[in-house]
Amino acid sequence: MTIALSEICTLSNFVSQAATCWSDRLALVEGEVRLTWADLDKLSNQVASLLLRKGIPKGARVGLAGAKSARIIAAVHGILKAGCVCVPIDASSPAARMNVILEDCAPAAIFGAADILSQLAVSSSPLKIAVDKPTEDAVEWQEIVSAPAARVEVPTERSDLAYLLYTSGSTGQPKGVMLSHGNVGAFAVWAAEEFRLRAEDRVASIAPLHFDLSTFDLYSTAWSGAALHIPPGLFLSFPVKLTDWLANHKITAMYTVPSLLATIAERGDIKARGLDHLRLMLFAGEVCPPKVLSTLLDLLPAAEFANLYGPTETNVCTFERIDREQWDRVSPISIGLACQGTRLLLIDPEGAPVEGTGRAGELWVSGPTVALGYWNDPARNARFVERNGSRWYSTGDYAEFDESGRLVFHGRRDHMVKVHGHRVELGEVESALLRHSAIAEAAVVIVDGKLFAFARTSHGQRPTQNELREYCAGQLPRYMVPSEVVVLESMPYGSTGKIDRLELARMVKHG
Amino acid sequence: MDDIEQTVIDYLRSRALQNSTARALDGSSRLMEMGILDSLELMSLVTHMEQFYGFTLPDGEFVPENFETPGSIADLIRRVRTGAP
Numbered sequence: 361m362t363i364a365l366s367e368i369c370t371l372s373n374f375v376s377q378a379a380t381c382w383s384d385r386l387a388l389v390e391g392e393v394r395l396t397w398a399d400l401d402k403l404s405n406q407v408a409s410l411l412l413r414k415g416i417p418k419g420a421r422v423g424l425a426g427a428k429s430a431r432i433i434a435a436v437h438g439i440l441k442a443g444c445v446c447v448p449i450d451a452s453s454p455a456a457r458m459n460v461i462l463e464d465c466a467p468a469a470i471f472g473a474a475d476i477l478s479q480l481a482v483s484s485s486p487l488k489i490a491v492d493k494p495t496e497d498a499v500e501w502q503e504i505v506s507a508p509a510a511r512v513e514v515p516t517e518r519s520d521l522a523y524l525l526y527t528s529g530s531t532g533q534p535k536g537v538m539l540s541h542g543n544v545g546a547f548a549v550w551a552a553e554e555f556r557l558r559a560e561d562r563v564a565s566i567a568p569l570h571f572d573l574s575t576f577d578l579y580s581t582a583w584s585g586a587a588l589h590i591p592p593g594l595f596l597s598f599p600v601k602l603t604d605w606l607a608n609h610k611i612t613a614m615y616t617v618p619s620l621l622a623t624i625a626e627r628g629d630i631k632a633r634g635l636d637h638l639r640l641m642l643f644a645g646e647v648c649p650p651k652v653l654s655t656l657l658d659l660l661p662a663a664e665f666a667n668l669y670g671p672t673e674t675n676v677c678t679f680e681r682i683d684r685e686q687w688d689r690v691s692p693i694s695i696g697l698a699c700q701g702t703r704l705l706l707i708d709p710e711g712a713p714v715e716g717t718g719r720a721g722e723l724w725v726s727g728p729t730v731a732l733g734y735w736n737d738p739a740r741n742a743r744f745v746e747r748n749g750s751r752w753y754s755t756g757d758y759a760e761f762d763e764s765g766r767l768v769f770h771g772r773r774d775h776m777v778k779v780h781g782h783r784v785e786l787g788e789v790e791s792a793l794l795r796h797s798a799i800a801e802a803a804v805v806i807v808d809g810k811l812f813a814f815a816r817t818s819h820g821q822r823p824t825q826n827e828l829r830e831y832c833a834g835q836l837p838r839y840m841v842p843s844e845v846v847v848l849e850s851m852p853y854g855s856t857g858k859i860d861r862l863e864l865a866r867m868v869k870h871g
Numbered sequence: 872m873d874d875i876e877q878t879v880i881d882y883l884r885s886r887a888l889q890n891s892t893a894r895a896l897d898g899s900s901r902l903m904e905m906g907i908l909d910s911l912e913l914m915s916l917v918t919h920m921e922q923f924y925g926f927t928l929p930d931g932e933f934v935p936e937n938f939e940t941p942g943s944i945a946d947l948i949r950r951v952r953t954g955a956p
Contacts, residue, residue, distance in 0.1 A: 594903070596910055598913075599933060600934060628930065629931065661905055711898060754888075780911060826887075833888035833889070838911065839911060841888060
């Protein structure tokens with residue numbers, strides 16, 4: 361594969377190029393809605409025209425808050441054509457958290473479901489556009505589609521900001537990762553070429569838009585002319601509904617988290633459905649249990665599988681194509697080799713590069729997918745480091761090279777964990793608990809994929825577990841709310857005076 | 872209301888993230904619309920009930936219509952348990 365990264369256009373013209381090459385081929389399928397690339401190009405031009413008419417300037421942030429739909433995806437492409445920055449937010453999280461994010465990025469406009477828009481209170485007074493039904497104080501979708509569809513492309517550079525993706529922040533404040541057109545484009549084109557995505561492919565859109573996995577769904581498809589199929593949101597909770605849908609839509613490729621793979625492997629009755637069309641399964645976001653992958657290799661004997669690795673700050677930077685002959689089905693799945701144009705370093709605690717195989721170090725990444733930094737957060741930008749004339753992101757992940765030169769993931773240096781593929785800073789959950797007036801001290805641990813919180817209360821106060829979980833649910837997305845909150849008289853401390861998290865994890869395991 | 876339905880309601884009450892919804896919960900509460908069951912909670916519920924009642928839910932029974940209300944979940948458990956060897 362030889363695509364010079366300098367040849368990659370900006371994301372804002374992916375759709376118009378697709379419309380030139382594959383005008384009448386399907387681009388988007390959602391329920392009864394079927395849009396060709398020409399339709400999607402036209403609709404996104406109409407979105408961009410609206411933003412320009414309303415005076416939204418280049419570089420303005422534009423929020424997206426609603427279930428994924430053909431309209432929301434058209435809005436994403438339109439926002440980029442208008443030279444604006446997409447900020448997809450998790451619409452299933454409480455309004456308080458959505459408002460914290462919107463306050464941080466100060467959007468000039470927000471596209472969303474009417475019921476969600478009405479809950480948002482943002483001091484930048486953004487223009488609201490309701491994508492599903494008319495509502496007070498919001499532009500109706502009808503106004504977009506009744507306007508002319510002249511081609512709109514505000515000139516953008518590959519270094520211009522395209523996305524802010526908010527992830528959990530250890531201090532309690534979500535942080536916005538700044539991805540440029542070049543960052544996202546480099547990944548999308550690499551993935552489309554590496555895995556030979558073609559116009560004949562039908563890709564399932566599983567990841568939510570605030571998750572970097574969704575950039576494959578939107579832009580790798582546009583690069584190759586493949587169709588993107590959006591399943592009903594409810595089906596993601598019901599394995600056989602999802603596998604039925606995958607079969608009915610003859611899906612050929614999907615990119616998701618191992619947690620979802622586990623549910624369809626264990627409960628999706630794939631054998632009865634065949635899924636013979638599925639030729640490509642990409643997964644990322646968390647460590648995939650070998651058992652899950654092994655089951656799927658048997659259930660889908662003809663499909664190609666690949667493990668993709670990278671935090672949001674680097675999108676995908678390494679990958680491992682699963683070799684059915686070589687992998688022994690029990691060893692941890694390697695995170696593989698660097699993607700095209702990416703360089704990797706392992707750094708020891710003294711800051712020196714780790715040489716050779718079998719020795720772990722912190723993984724540093726340099727290359728076209730490394731993000732521009734964090735929005736509004738100079739302190740955290742220290743994670744982006746200059747070294748020998750290149751810009752590197754220090755991931756906080758530990759890894760080593762094995763004898764074949766592939767990377768093996770070891771774990772984190774801090775308290776960032778994964779819950780069903782969602783990135784969670786334990787500090788953000790602890791901060792939420794500590795805002796409660798009765799809580800003096802809090803620590804959260806993860807055991808078997810579930811969050812357990814321990815809290816010491818102030819003298820004389822005794823909130824119930826339900827009260828504390830409800831309190832967290834008012835501030836945090838559902839997946840960050842601890843499964844259990846245990847109120848303790850005193851916390852266990854280690855020899856350094858820090859809370860002994862290993863002891864807390866032991867307490868969970870021994871009931 | 873029988874024991875199974877009460878067990879389901881008690882479990883969902885213990886998991887509900889809002890006391891007001893937990894209190895309002897009864898055999899005919901629409902669980903998805905009330906936001907009580909999302910994909911994570913659904914999986915926890917199924918695993919818990921399988922362990923508690925000692926059955927394995929057939930894949931084909933893991934469908935939205937069986938999880939609409941505590942009543943429909945109790946019906947499901949009764950049906951699956953009877954069918955179990």
